[in-house]
Amino acid sequence: MAAESAGHAGHADGPDAVRLALLTSADEDMTGIDALTLAVQQATAALGGLGGVAHRRDPGTGLLRLVAVCGLTSKTAEPWVTVRDENAGPARAVREAAYVWQPEGGTGTGAAGTASVPLTGPDGPVGALSVLTVGPGEPDRGRQAFLHSVAAWAAHRLATLSEPVTGPPPPGILLDMGDGFLAVDEDWRITVANREAERLLGVDHLPGRVLWGLPASRTGGLEGHCRRAVAEGTAIDHDLRWPTDQRLYRVRLAPVKGSGMAISFADVTDRRLASAGNTAEERRSVERTARMGELTVALAEAVTSRDVVRAVARHVLPPFGADGLVVEALDGGRVRVVDSVGYSEEFLRRLDGIPLDANAAVADVLGTRTPKFVESPGEFVRLYPDQRSLAVTSAKGAWAFLPLVASGRATGCCVVTFARPRSFSAEDRTLLTALSGLVAQALERARLYDAESARARGLQRGLLPRELPSLAGVSAAARYLPAGRGDEVGGDWYDVIPLSADRVALVIGDVMGHGITEAATMGRLRTAVRTLADLELDPDELLTHLNELVGELGHDYYATCLYAVFDPVTRSCSFALAGHPPPLVVHPDGTVHTPDLPVNPPLGAAEPPFDVLELTLPEECLLVLCTDGLVESPTRDIDRGLTLLRQTVASAVAGAPYFSADGAERLDELCDVVVSTLIPDREQTTDDAALLVARTRCTPPQDIASCSLPEDPRAAGQAREYVRRQLAVWGLDDLVMTTELLVSELVGNVVRHAKGPIRLRLMRSRSLICEVYDGSLTTPRIRRAGHTDEGGRGLHLVAAVSDRWGTRFLGDGKCIWAEQDIPVADGPRPESARTP
Structure with a gap:
């Protein structure tokens, strides 16, 4: 290797010779990562490249992993973190053990091409060094020779180092790596971790924590393997099935001399599935086992009964070749359909609510608490002749009746069905029986949540106005949308309150947090606002009293609120905001603008007095008020949401006569347009939302x-x-x-x-x-x-x-x-x- 390095160096002259001399004089104590980084830097500079990368071949997966980078931003380097394309330049250089030129087209960086050479160890290529060039074409033979020289020096240095070529990827790339990565010091305290490692270990912020203080770190003998790697001073690779997602990971434990250990987790589940066994049945078996592991995770995350059924349908039906699923619950001696997949509404209506003793198949399973596998319609009719018509109507060929038993009592039945007759192997029966236990526990928990959520939402609906008044100066329409997913209900509310002299108070608010407590607090605040409004208080004085009320509830209670009073005689509208999104004012010509209103802190955190702004409105206009749940989401900040709201309202008003004689009747249509545009998928929302649209009119x-x-x-x-x-x-x-x-x-x-x-x-x-x-x-x-x-x-x-x-x-x-x-x-x- 040293001879090869010297041979290539002999062709270098001028700046190239100086660069090789710099490499040769490098500190002998330099780590493997530092050596690779220095080599990449010099190669990139010599070729005038846009940037350079170095990869190490992972012995466990055969993939090339990025270990050094120069001149590239995190976003530009992201495609190079793991080389999966066998035709990419670095992969070909390793496979062919030769220089490879990859013309522009595969890098996505705007470079003219990629020049790659192998990093050759005693037993063949162990990685590759690549430069992303910006020149008009392929580097000449002199530059190719220099690239070989640099790679030879780097490979020689790596071969003489005792520590493995493993270390944290360059800053910025680490967070976006698909593989999990973390580094620990000699006291097992985590110093570096990326998002995938945090997901696997179940902690949002890992640096500073002791690895063995995390419950997930005690999985599958991980600690023993880590201590062995340190004791032997060598890298260890082993496969580990992770308990939270049941995926198979190739774990590499690489001690780093004098600084601790680098640990990486590469998901190899799909690779193992592709190579598992020689028969289709073996592959199906492995896939089913993996699906059951995924199902365990999905059921643990399921919140509602509907979530449970959808998780079973997604993870169980495909590997078993099933096409139908019905989950039934026992309720007061009757069998109720919780949810289903693959059945018509007409069939479900026939099935839902029938007495248990009239459903012989379910009664049999619940009575014995033993699964029943029926392999053909003929067998079904022989076992349960009274249910012949039900079997015919279902148009199914085989059934697996699985009892749901939770807390020692039978709670229902899960029925997995198949389009054609089939037999059930011992493995099928074992897996489906195990499935019934998982579903029973998840469904029991989900039904408790459903009942609690129904009570909370019933309370919330009861506290909101049943209908909004149509007044001389204002007509209004509103929408309240509970969160599609999440733990509990929220505390959004709205109201339209008639005052003296045809004046009208408009209010919308949001109690921070979720749950029955927040819903009840919302009801208290709404009642307080109506009481204070009857006293004809100005907006600032009303918010002052409301702020005192929230403060008396406790230090952890906060609420946002917008309170406005419209006078149809003077056309004035006084606004006061406490931490709440501003309103929109829509003019008859379609102009939409957001008033520049002073925003005070939320109720419970504010210090009176509250600022008030009085606007003179046109003879007719629309006021659009909303809570943050309408405009803000995990994928959209509030400023973008407010912009989208303005655009949506402007477009809707331009296409409909909201200011005509029957315009007030169209406000419901406008609410529907706004809601469907800003929250197109309610099932994915995590916060409730309220919308109030009011049409104002002046007094002649x-x-x-x-x-x-x-x-x-x-x-x-x-x-x-x-x-x-x-x-x-x-x-x-x-x-x-x-x-x-x-x-x-x-x-x-x-x-x-x-x-x-x-x-x-x-x-x-x-x-x-x-x-x-x-x-x-x-x-x-x-x-x-x-x-x-x-x-x-x-x-x-x-x-x-x-x-x-x-x-x-x-x-x-x-x-x-x-x-x-x-x-x-x-x-x-x-x-x-x-x-x-």
């Missing part, structure tokens, strides 16, 4: 009338006169008498107990609204008047005459308001007073 000016009144006893008379004139204009003569009484009492109270300025405002909407404004913050209240008292009965009269009344406090005074329902007269109502 002709339906509003107001006047100022003097601060003396004449005010009541002037108010009555104003009422008579205005109600005559509106055609509401039937309400003149009661309205005169209302304004007389309200204005009289201001004159006697408050201060001016005094103003009267009348609004014609779905009801007649009378409002009296004054400059006092004194709260009016109904008091009990004695028989001889001359006053104190005014508000009693207001309450008796009106349908609703209350007080709204303003910055410089208050407003006392009263509403009367407008009688529905024969013939059409005035256009502005109709229900939209």
Whole structure:
């Protein structure tokens, strides 16, 4: 080897000779990885290449594994981590033990080609050194000779080193390797690990942990093999079936002189399957065993009963050649279908809910707790003649009835069916019997989850509005979508709350976390919001009270919330946000924009006061409010989600008349479009989501009338006169008498107990609204008047005459308001007073 190195060096001159001299003078204590890295660097520089790589041949798998790299980014080097293509340059160089030129086309890097030479050991090539060139063509003979010289030096150095050629891959590549890799120091403390190693060992962050402190590390004698490799100072390869996924791994344990050990895990399951046995039956047997191992993992991860059935169908039916599956549960003496594969709805309806004693096959299996294997329709009819029609309808040729027994009691039956008659070997029966035990335990756990989840979601649905009100100023539609998968329900909610003077409060929120506790907390917050909204509080004041409520629940309770109040008279909308996604405002021309709203921290973490922004909306618009579960997912951040929401809404509004006369009826369609676009696969979602779309309308000016009144006893008379004139204009003569009484009492109270300025405002909407404004913050209240008292009965009269009344406090005074329902007269109502 040394002679070969010297021979090639003799052809080098100029810079190449200097590079070879640098290699020759390298420190004798240099590790194998450092030697390879230095060789790759010099070869890349000499050929003016884009970058270079060095691979070692894995004795166990025969694959080339990347051990050194130069000049390539992590993404560019990723295709070179493991060379699986037998026609790739490095693979050919090892196989042919010769220089190989691979023209551009296979690297995906934009290089002109790849020049590869073998790293030749005493018994033949042990790896390859490659340079990704950027020149116009193949390197000339001089460059090829230099590449051979560098490879010969590297191979000679590797042959004289006592430690194996193993070490951590270059930074950046390590995380994306398909094989598991970790390095430990001399105290068995993990120093480096990639994502695959973390998956195998079941820990998200491995560096710093002691290897033997992890339960998974005690698998299959791994510790003993590791200590043996250290004691002998040599690399050890052995096969290990991993218990969590039942896959077969080739484990390489390579001590690194003075620094610990490198451990790699290569999945060789498919390779072993391809070479297992010479007969098809042997291969099927190995495949079935592997499938059962995979099934164990899938059942452990299954959450719902449906997940359990789908896992069995995916991992059991193919290797056994089955085409049908029915999982049935015993419920109050009847057999209920949990889920199925390969059967028609009509057949399942016949089967579902029949008494156990009418289903002889299932009753037989559950009574004896022993599997029953029926190999033909004729045998089925002989065993269970009363179920002949059921066997014919199923159109199956063979059946495996497997009892499901959990916690010592029979809970149901798993039926695996086949299209044609068949026999069941001893191995078939053993595997299917083992299957029944796995399914029984998984199904029992899943049914408990289903029941708990159903209760939680029932609670959540009961706490959300059954239907949203259609108001004079706002029509709305909403959607709530529970998570498709995950452990428990969430705490998203929404509401539309009517306020005085046709104003409307819109609220949407999200209690952080999942579970019944969070759903109950959501209900408490929704009730609190409705109570506080009835007090006519401003958005910032309402969120302040809500923040105190969340803080009292505990330090680990948080919630986001958006609260808005829309006034159809002034077209103003006041927004306050606590850690919540902003709303969208959609104009009639289709323009969609996101207001630049100040966002305060979530409730429970915020420090009042809360910021409020007041916007003037167009005469009609759409407000789109949502929780983060709609726009954010594991594969999409919230900013991308909000952008997609804007684009979806803009496209939908451009294609449908949401601002037409019947536009309010189309809001449900818009909700469906948004949900189907942003959450196309609900089964894969891990968070619940809420969407609220509101169409706002302003109050026509002709339906509003107001006047100022003097601060003396004449005010009541002037108010009555104003009422008579205005109600005559509106055609509401039937309400003149009661309205005169209302304004007389309200204005009289201001004159006697408050201060001016005094103003009267009348609004014609779905009801007649009378409002009296004054400059006092004194709260009016109904008091009990004695028989001889001359006053104190005014508000009693207001309450008796009106349908609703209350007080709204303003910055410089208050407003006392009263509403009367407008009688529905024969013939059409005035256009502005109709229900939209």
